Amino acid sequence: MKKIKGILVITLVLITTVSLTGFAASKDATPYKQFESNIPGVTEEMLYPEFWIKNTSSANKTIATLSEIEAYNKNNIEQCEPIVDLEKYPERFSKEELVQLIQGFSMPSTSPRYNKNGEQVGEAYYKILIENLNLDNLSDQNDVKYGIALRRTEMRTFPTDDRLFSSPEDYNIDRLMETAIYPVEPMVILSESKDGEWYFAQMYNYLAWIPSKDVxxxxxxxxxxxxxxxxFIVVTGKRVYTNYNPLKPEISELQLDMGVRIPLASYEEVKGSFYDQNPSGNFVIKLPTINxxxxxxxxxxxxxRLDDVSIGYLPYTKANIINQAFKFQGERYGWGGMFNGRDCxxxxxxxxxxxxxxLPRNSSEQGKLAAGVFYEMSETMTIEEREKILDKLEPGAGLYMSGHAMLYLGxxxxxxxxxxxxxxxxxxxxGNVTYTPAWSVAVTPLSILKSSGDKYITYMEALYGVRKFILEE
Structure with missing residues (x-):
C-alpha cells in the first residue's frame, strides 16, 4: 500500500510539474506569427479592441441616452434630406413626380461599362433596362404600398441582376450595385418594374430597385x-443566424447582420415548442414571411440566447463603438454590400x-449632411492644425475625405x-511609391498615402472633416 501511495505521489508531482512547465512555456512563448504585416505603424497589440479601449479615457461613459439618441435621429430626418420618416412618407405620387424620381436615379452611365464577360455595353443594352422601368404604364395618380425585407438582398440602380464594371478586368465594384438591405427592414414601395420582378422602393436612407421576391x-x-x-433584440455580432428549421426553409438559418432590430415574441405567443424544438436556451423572435x-x-x-445579440440597443459608449468596429476586422470589402460584406x-x-x-447611407451624406458636431478641415489647413482638431476628439468619431469614411481610434x-x-x-x-491592396477592414495610421491627381498625400491631408454623432458637445 505504501509503495502504491509513493507511486501516486510521484505521479502527481510529475503531472503538476509538466502542467506548470507547459503553462509557463505557453505564457512566455512568442505569439504565433504567420506573416509580416505590410501596414506601416501597426503592431500586433493594435489588432485588438482592448488596446484602443485602454488607450482612451472614460471608455464606458454614456455619450448619449436613448432619449438623446431619439432627438438626434429626429434632427437627422429634419436636416439630412436622404433620411426620411417612412411613417410620414407621402401616400401617393403623380405620374410626373414618379417619372422624375425614377429617371433621376436610373440613368445610363456616361462612362464605359463592361459586363461579366468583359464586353462593353452600349445604347441597345440600356434601352432594354429603361424599358423595364415601366414608366409608360404609371397611372396619373399612384398610391404607395408598404413592405418589409424578408432576407438580405440588394438595392440596384436598374431593375436587373446584371453586373456592370468600369473595366473588363474589374470584379470588385459592380456599378449597378447601390446597397445591401437586411431582413426586417421596412420600406415604402413607389412602383413596379415592367417584368414584375422589381420594386422601386424607399427605405429610411435609400431609394432604389429591390427584387420583389425578397419583399x-x-x-x-x-x-x-x-x-x-x-x-426586441439587436444583432451585435458581425452576423448571426436563426436556428435550423427542417420545416420552414425561409426562416431556417436566416442571416441577420449587425444592427438588425428584430421584435421578440410576446409572453403569450411563446408556446411549448417551435417546430418541435424546445425554446429553452433561445430567444423567440417574430419574423416577417409571405403567406x-x-x-x-x-x-x-x-x-x-448566447449568440452575439443584445436585448434592446447597446449603450452609446466609446468602448461599445470600438468593440463593434473590431468585429469586422479582416472582413472582405464589399462595394455597396457585395461579397456578403459591406463598404466603408x-x-x-x-x-x-x-x-x-x-446614419445616412453614403459617405458624402454622412460627412457633409448628417446631424452632429462637425469639424471642418479646409484644403489650406496645415498638418499641425489638423492634428489639433484630432487631439480634441474621442475614439468613435467619423473621419471623412472625398468618397471615404473612417472610424477614429485615437x-x-x-x-x-x-x-x-x-x-x-x-x-x-x-523616393519609390508602391501600392498595397487591402480590400478589407483594417487598422491603419492616418499617415498612409493616397493618390491625389498627379501626387500622393496622406490620409490626414485628405480629410475634409470630422463628425461626432451627437447634437452638441
Missing amino acids: AITDKSTLFDYINSKD TDGNLAFDYALIQ TSFMLDIYRTMGIK KYKDEYYMIHDFSGFYSQTE
Missing part, C-alpha cells in the same frame, strides 16, 4: 405596429445601428490611427 407587402398600420414593437396570397405574415424562429460607409452605419443611431505615440473598410494604400520608401 412582403402589407398595410401601413400592420407594418409599423410590428416595427415599433417595444420588446399564400403573397402578403405579409409572421412566423417564429429561434436565436440562441455601411461599416460605419452598422456599428452605430447597434446603439439605435440612424492617438498613440504621436501617430493617429483609424479602422476602416478600404481598397488599399500607397507607401513611399526612398
Whole structure:
C-alpha cells in the first residue's frame, strides 16, 4: 500500500510539474506569427479592441441616452434630406413626380461599362433596362404600398441582376450595385418594374430597385405596429443566424447582420415548442414571411440566447463603438454590400445601428449632411492644425475625405490611427511609391498615402472633416 501511495505521489508531482512547465512555456512563448504585416505603424497589440479601449479615457461613459439618441435621429430626418420618416412618407405620387424620381436615379452611365464577360455595353443594352422601368404604364395618380425585407438582398440602380464594371478586368465594384438591405427592414414601395420582378422602393436612407421576391407587402398600420414593437433584440455580432428549421426553409438559418432590430415574441405567443424544438436556451423572435396570397405574415424562429445579440440597443459608449468596429476586422470589402460584406460607409452605419443611431447611407451624406458636431478641415489647413482638431476628439468619431469614411481610434505615440473598410494604400520608401491592396477592414495610421491627381498625400491631408454623432458637445 505504501509503495502504491509513493507511486501516486510521484505521479502527481510529475503531472503538476509538466502542467506548470507547459503553462509557463505557453505564457512566455512568442505569439504565433504567420506573416509580416505590410501596414506601416501597426503592431500586433493594435489588432485588438482592448488596446484602443485602454488607450482612451472614460471608455464606458454614456455619450448619449436613448432619449438623446431619439432627438438626434429626429434632427437627422429634419436636416439630412436622404433620411426620411417612412411613417410620414407621402401616400401617393403623380405620374410626373414618379417619372422624375425614377429617371433621376436610373440613368445610363456616361462612362464605359463592361459586363461579366468583359464586353462593353452600349445604347441597345440600356434601352432594354429603361424599358423595364415601366414608366409608360404609371397611372396619373399612384398610391404607395408598404413592405418589409424578408432576407438580405440588394438595392440596384436598374431593375436587373446584371453586373456592370468600369473595366473588363474589374470584379470588385459592380456599378449597378447601390446597397445591401437586411431582413426586417421596412420600406415604402413607389412602383413596379415592367417584368414584375422589381420594386422601386424607399427605405429610411435609400431609394432604389429591390427584387420583389425578397419583399412582403402589407398595410401601413400592420407594418409599423410590428416595427415599433417595444420588446426586441439587436444583432451585435458581425452576423448571426436563426436556428435550423427542417420545416420552414425561409426562416431556417436566416442571416441577420449587425444592427438588425428584430421584435421578440410576446409572453403569450411563446408556446411549448417551435417546430418541435424546445425554446429553452433561445430567444423567440417574430419574423416577417409571405403567406399564400403573397402578403405579409409572421412566423417564429429561434436565436440562441448566447449568440452575439443584445436585448434592446447597446449603450452609446466609446468602448461599445470600438468593440463593434473590431468585429469586422479582416472582413472582405464589399462595394455597396457585395461579397456578403459591406463598404466603408455601411461599416460605419452598422456599428452605430447597434446603439439605435440612424446614419445616412453614403459617405458624402454622412460627412457633409448628417446631424452632429462637425469639424471642418479646409484644403489650406496645415498638418499641425489638423492634428489639433484630432487631439480634441474621442475614439468613435467619423473621419471623412472625398468618397471615404473612417472610424477614429485615437492617438498613440504621436501617430493617429483609424479602422476602416478600404481598397488599399500607397507607401513611399526612398523616393519609390508602391501600392498595397487591402480590400478589407483594417487598422491603419492616418499617415498612409493616397493618390491625389498627379501626387500622393496622406490620409490626414485628405480629410475634409470630422463628425461626432451627437447634437452638441
